[in-house]
Amino acid sequence: MGHYSLGVDIGGTFTDIVLLDVQSGDHFSHKELTTPDQPELGVLRGVRILLKRCAVQPQQVVRVVHATTLFTNALIERRGAVTGMITTEGFRDVLEIGRERRYDLYDNFLELIEPLVPRELRLEVAERTEPDGSISRPLDRDQLLAAGQKLKTLGVESIAVAFLHSYRNPEHETAAVQMLQAQLPGIAISSSAAVVAEIREYERFSTTVANAYVKPLADRYISSLEDSLRQEGITAPLFLMQSNGGLVHTKEAKRLPVQLLESGPAAGALVAAQFGRDVSETKILAFDMGGTTAKLSVIEDGEPLVAYTFEAARQKRFRTGSGLPIKISTIELIEIGAGGGSIAHVDHLGLLKVGPRSAGSQPGPACYQKGGEHPTVTDANLCLGYLNPDTFAGGTMKISEAAAKQALDTVAKTLDMDTASCVPGVTDVVNENMAAAARVHIAERGGDAREYSLLVTGGGGPLHGYSVAKKLRLRRMLCPPSAGVASALGLLIAPPKVTRVTTFSNRLSQIKIDALEHAYQELEASAVQTLKESGASSTALVTRRYADLRFVGQGFELVTELPAGPYGDSTPDRIRELFADEYKRVFAITPPVNDVEIVNVRIDVSGAADAKLGKQRDEAATESRVPVRRKAYCPDLAKTVDMPVHQRANLVAGATVAGPAIVEESVSTLIVGSHGSFELLENGIIAVELNTGDRA
Known part of the structure; x- marks a missing residue:
């Protein structure tokens, strides 16, 4: 009888694999170099090695959980599908116009991010749905079919359908999708009403296009991975981690791959929260440093903070507005181009810089001896004496200190320094970059970094955590077992989870409470159905209700958790109280406005996690305990x-x-x-x- 689960996290340098005994919680791990051109090859090789080492048969695996940066990288590197867009007449340039906001007022050479769909592939059709959901102009079906045929002729692999105000009434989009699917078999279709049924056209259009851009890639990759696992004898169901920290089955992942953009970092934050709860730490700064990037997330009262929008592929890493807005629920974190593979170099001012360029896994740091010549953070750590060349990555590969020193010599000579003096500078620069990002990240939320404990994960987190903690003037650092594969471990303790959101747009003073309750029940029914399809038990599901609220007259909302339903006559007053409390917590004061507007309603429905964590079984004590x-x-x-x-x-x-x-x-x-x-x-x-x- 099988009782093992596999967690697989594909990073920029290493693919981490964890085998968990579901009954005991004992776990075993393996690190395999990522194969970026065909990620599933590295996965399968690592799985074979780990199963053989643990004497586990493929048939004993009952579940596989997966996270990957593949889709995020496709956005960043513009390696997605050739994508077209069909929209309402007069609105083809919404993606280009955006918010008409310069993210840097003083940059005369400002470069705005290019839309994922070029203008010639953005076509218009006659139709119009009004903000109240009424239809003032019917869909021109002949024009729609002509637009679809033209996009096919132009070689598109995927089409985004995004009509004005479809969040209120999706009738036209639903009809358009049905017609295009019948006309264009083999071309992926994404509907904005299905991807993100929220007000604000630019963000909705951008998110739908991003989903369409990675949808063919997601379909091919997930199908290929499923087939490859079956060929290995692993017939267990495959689940994928979402950006919000929940798991979904492959059908839902293929339908909405945009929900997977931050899947790997989300798993790391989940496991950090679990370890923080284990030691009763209420404020944790989770620091996960891998081969390509470092991730920082804030955990308070045992839960990672959640954001409801983020920007992908920013032109400038820390500049809000320089990327593609994506309207999905995601564990809130920041990513820095600082990992083991980050390349050290001297800029035009003669200053030592580290990252954001990375050597990745191919060719990798110089010490890997796989063709890499650039000096990296891993090379510096090896030369500082921190890494054991014989046991690096669990002994799966040998690394060379001589090769690392030779690469670092080039930077030292450029700086007119000896190598021994230069090498600590490489790690100090990258540590300061991470500490500075953490200070800003916490300060933006009104916090003080010194109140947090640092929990380090990833291959580089324990190496750099002490210095980062010291720069932040923290008192405590926590290093969990299996820190180097923590994200893969986090996959195995994540619950199945589905989020749903729709625009409601109503003032509390005018609200019909039955309509509000009905909106939440519809969202919950949709989420529960998706979870049932993934095998989650309907009796163990937990629903949390939220609303995007603002004082009347404001332009932006604050997401506030609401009480469970069903709602009655006293609910509006209770919602007003909860919003005022949350607003005061975030902004310290509340404006002299009595009425509150609900813009969106949203729910999270989650099941119970299938596994618990026990002991790490890869490590065996030696006879001599003398270090x-x-x-x-x-x-x-x-x-x-x-x-x-x-x-x-x-x-x-x-x-x-x-x-x-x-x-x-x-x-x-x-x-x-x-x-x-x-x-x-x-x-x-x-x-x-x-x-x-x-x-x-």
């Missing part, structure tokens, strides 16, 4: 010292160990400086206490 020593750079002393190297499996729970020290396990390495000490907790988490001096 070995090796020369390594101590960040507090700013020099190389003889540093003890502990094996994580040999640590004794409850014993406090003073830094400096290195703690190794198969998939990650933890660095603790001389101003820190660490302790293995009973649940397997290493808690690092930092002496950062006066925090005032």
Whole structure:
């Protein structure tokens, strides 16, 4: 009888795979170099190796859960399908006009982001639905079919249908999709009313086009992965992680791949929240550093913060308005071009910079000896003595310190420095970049970074976490077991989850409470049906209701959680109270306006997680618990010292160990400086206490 689940997270450098025994919670892990041209090849190779090592038969796997950056990268690198768009007459240029807002007022050479669909592939048809949902001009069906045929002739693989005010009445879009599917078999069709039934045309059009742009890629990739797993003898159902931290089955993932754009980082935030709850930490800064990027997310009261829109493929990384607006629910995080593969270089001012360009997995850092010549953060960590060449990535590959030093020599010579002095600078630059991003991210939410504990995951998180925590003047850092594959682990504890949203647009003073209740019940019924199709038990489902609220006269909304239904006569007053409390929490004061407007209603329906976490079984204690020593750079002393190297499996729970020290396990390495000490907790988490001096 099978009782194993597989979690697979494809990153820019490594594909992380975790095998979880569902009954005991014990888990095993493996890291495999990502194969970017055909990601499923790296997945299958890693799965074979891990199953063989654990003596598990493919038939014993009962569930496979997957996250990937494939679709986000397709947007960023413009490698999606040739996409066309059919819209209401007079509105083909909405994608180009956008909000008519310059994201940098003082840049005379400002480059606005190019739409995913060029103008010649954006066609118009006569039709008009009014803001109240009434139809003032019927759909010209002959014109629609002519537009579809023209797009086919121009070679499109996917079409986005986005009509004016279809969020209020989708009749025309529904008819258009049916006609196009009959006329153009083999071409993917996305409807804005099905992708994001929300007010605001630019954001709705942009999100629908993004969905259409990656839809053929998602269909091919997910189908290929399913087929490949079956050929390996794994017939278990495949689920995919969404950006909101929930799981969906492949049918829903193929229909709405735009929901998967932030799937990998979401899994990392979920597992960080779980580990934070294990040690009763209410404020966690989750820091996940992989081979290509570093991700930061804020976790409060055991839950990661959620955003309801984000920007993909920004022209300038930290400039709001420079990317493609995507209206989906996503775990709120920021990504920085700072990973193990980030390339160190000297800019035109003669300053040392690190990233955002990355060596990725092909050719990878110079120390991989796979053709990479550029110096990277991984090369610097190896030369600083932090990495063991014989056990790197669980011993799946050998790395060369000589090759790393040779690559770093080029940067040192450009700076007119010796290499030994230059190498710490590479890691210090990348650490400062991450600390600065964390300060801004927390400050924008009215918080103080010093109130948080840093929880480090990813291959690079434990390596860099101590220095980042010290720059942020934090008191505590947490390093969970299997930190190097934490995102893949997070996939296996994620619940099935579906979100739904629709525009309601009504003032509380004029609201018909039965209509509001009906709107929520319709959304819930749709979400429950999707979850049932994925095998979730209807008796274990939990529904949470939200609304996008604003004071009358305001232009933007604040998402507020509402009480469970059914609603009655007292509900409007209760909604007003909840919104006022949330508004005051965010903005400190409330304006002198009595009436409140509901713009959108939204729900989350989630099931129970299928698994619990137990012990990591890859690590076995050695006979000798005496740590070995090796020369390594101590960040507090700013020099190389003889540093003890502990094996994580040999640590004794409850014993406090003073830094400096290195703690190794198969998939990650933890660095603790001389101003820190660490302790293995009973649940397997290493808690690092930092002496950062006066925090005032």
